[in-house]
Amino acid sequence: MKEHHKKYDVIVAGGGHNGLVAASYLAMAGKSVLLLEAQDDLGGATASVQPFPEYEANVSRYSYLVSLLPDQIVRDLGINFRTLERPVASYTPFQQDGRDDGLLVSSEWDDPTAASFRRLTGSDREGQAWREFYGGIAELARRLAPSLLQPLRTAAELKSAIGLPDIWRQLMEVPIGTVIRDQFHDDLVRGVVLTDALIGTFVSADDLQANRCFLYHLIGNGTGQWRVPQGGMGVLVKELSRIAALQGVEIQRQSRVTALETGPMGVRVETESGSRFTAHDLLFAAAPQHLARLRGRPVPDSLEGSQLKINMLLSRLPRLKSGADPRTAFAGTFHVNESYSQLETAWTSARNGVMPQPMPLELYCHTLTDPTILSPELHAKGFHTLTLFGLHTPASLFDTDPVSTKTRAMEAAIASLNQYLLDPIESVLAPCQQGTFAIEVKSPLDLEKDISLPRGNIFHRDLDFPFLTEDEHAVGSRDLPLWGAETDDPHIYLAGAGARRGGGVSGIAGHNAAMAMLAKSASHS
Template identity: 50%
Template structure:
């Protein structure tokens, strides 16, 4: 029987790949998606991590910020994304800094108690209003062909563009805020998933900062009801409903570009499939390996994720209500000076200890990820995300360093608690504490993310340079490779990164534009 090849092959089964597959299958194209693992959803998938415990947690991701509402509506995703009532809570020896989601008198009072005046809070409000000016202009462009930098620059106040796009973010933070704690809270959005100083001349930290604050024009990070696994489940559902052929256990070992565009995809079982459009949900470095070309350079993730299940939330040294402190982002050891010190330690090959980290409790906003008996008993999940934990620290002794990193991260948390964390930890069916640690090396091995880099590489500005040439739809949408018909559709695409679906959406739009659809 003659082989019938699809119109589109999507390599990878993460959230971006599923978005691309759905958009294209709905146009009547024959779409085959190939996922190496036995489950779909990639870093967004949910799992029952602890044996015998009815809690479905995302091992790798935790909140949704950049997924555009229009993409949710286009795909018909049955998702509820809830706002947290607290934006952040930061304990310090001088007092606790509370930032409400809808800032009110309690936020102002907290800034005043910490800094001694209203000046810091007024500076905070002014700064984020300026960030909002940039986000409001950039956000609508994320699901369109890439704009030119000059187009956006013309719509943004000159000083905002200068401070956030042209100069290291350290300069505006040090000029705007006098308090070390306030500076550090702002800076954290520039560091998640990125190994850099606030003053890095490459501005990689500025790009990270923008991506964390631009989602849907507000930058709000929302809690998916049902957990991140619900996001994955919905993406799988709509892809199948659209007619996409979703295959698991399909390990791709090579790509052979075809003269007319597209590629032949080689699988580990010896089978081959060709298509005029091949979309790659993997990192650009992994794509280069599959194509047999030079790597794009060494990549290095720099984060630690610790998943915990507690019988109850622990009491805090400050006496703050745990239901408030853990409801938003709890910043630990993330003062401005400490973040810089920790970077220097990690760059020198020493794990920062205690590790700067942030924590939040999904179940305070959405308890549905727990079974009924756990909910009734008051169990809670915690997600801890540590920064300045680069992959290089874990290469020589992955298991030993995983344990050391876990202890360094939990020491950060223990420092603000009024009781031993161990007294609050749940136990699994084998009597072990419900604590799971994921390092950059784990991500590399489990999800084929080179270097464990959660963005598949350094984030790019979400626009074209003024002198850049965009000759093809793939270039115009920021998804091109060196081979016609072979497109990036994952986090390594321009405007990829985080749980956004943008890589998948934009690759699908480029395919449709090339066909005149």
């Protein structure tokens, strides 16, 4: 046991991007901060790695696109990190009347997009519905996003401040499945809309949890635009680590917090290696389920993670059966077997313990927008990375036999994708040593083992709406405004994705926990 005598103002447990954001804000405000990270490396779910030793390809191993990170946090902390716009929002291949085609949606509405909707649906009606629906949401995003970095308001207060009652109702009050069925007629179009409600979220379209997921996928930074992190997600971690160190944050890796005591004077934590540290406050920037265990409290209920993440390096992009240029089709989100009915069937199947067939997927090619993650040689040879995100593959499917189920899941994902490819994906995977190929597969159980995501939940736990319910408001009425980071212990705050308004690569949870703590310490001084 090693007792450290220095008492810090704050200990931040967890060195994912939120922990680093929180630590930097607090150090900039003059607090002494110790950050304890369980792993060898910082970053948590925002890491870049070279998974295939033969190739210089820096892959965003877990999270891969950025939307939710507010410009304000980038400015406040001086983060030197660029994100790049994608010209294509999405491409969805389909087979209709024996022919292969695809629904192309450009990032800005244009003639090819309109023509694509017309070819799929036979008229302009669905395209018009699309523009109206997303136009309304864009306005809501613009008005709602700034509130994410302010103290929480009640639903009624926020609704009235935003002033778009119909769109508010559609997103917060009516199940998103009902809204989508009302607004759109085509099964494929409905599905493309629905996918944003199901990323990492194992529910039916008619569950309000899907609305929460949908909301966070459409309001990021006031635009909802998903952008490519230049240089990969690891650049954000590198930058945040640089800023934290510059501000004087003490960072200790390989320091998993394994015990926690609190009292009127503050907190004391113990790490796996037996070191003990004390501080006035603890910002817990890992999952709330881990905090509950450390405190000997009941673990909060949450959905399990439900996605398969596959990272690939390709020697070239595969050709499509539809004849579309793969450089266009893969430039945005490439949806596979994600019509509305396919998504609902996949959910029912997985709920009954059966791997969905066909598996609904979405793919993304980083290198079409940003080739800098490849060595110049690989880029010149036409290599590309491809990220596959499989939906409705919950952790429970993998429990009994994790290894062979992962193989089956990978095969199901590949079969689903190959339905639309002229060149089967196996034929373009970069070869590695001993007859293997450049493909790595992460099941929800791998995410739990590798980066401590409870049951592989990419948001740590169920997302919440970004406001207080009236009940919470009544219970929470105290002197200080609530930020969604507070716990029932005045010395402990939640600073990770599992805090209210956390989830995704945003830094919002880190910012808000730091603000809550600073507000409290200002009120005491």
